[in-house]
Amino acid sequence: MSESDHKTRMAQLEGRLAAARKAQEPGPRKDEHYSQANMAWRMVTELVAGLGIGASLGFGLDTLAGTAPFGIVVFTLLGFAAGVKVMLRTATEIQRSQAAEAAARDEKG
Known part of the structure; x- marks a missing residue:
């Protein structure tokens, strides 16, 4: 085998290695706006925050007004309702963004 033949084979090998690499x-990382776990944690946090704020307001009202169980029960239920409402609004927002992304993918492909 001659020297030029060896260099040609090495160049071909390097080309194939570069193509394989x-x-x-x-590929470029796709920017996923929300992963499934992030969506779930966001919704759980919103619900717990609503409950916590409602219970805190109810406890504070009970302490100031002396209406022991009434305020905490009512405001905890109101906090739960507010948390569920915010959670549903977030789910709708995420669903719309995923539908828009799917429509954009369909247009491309």
């Missing part, structure tokens, strides 16, 4: 490279 290029094929193995990960």
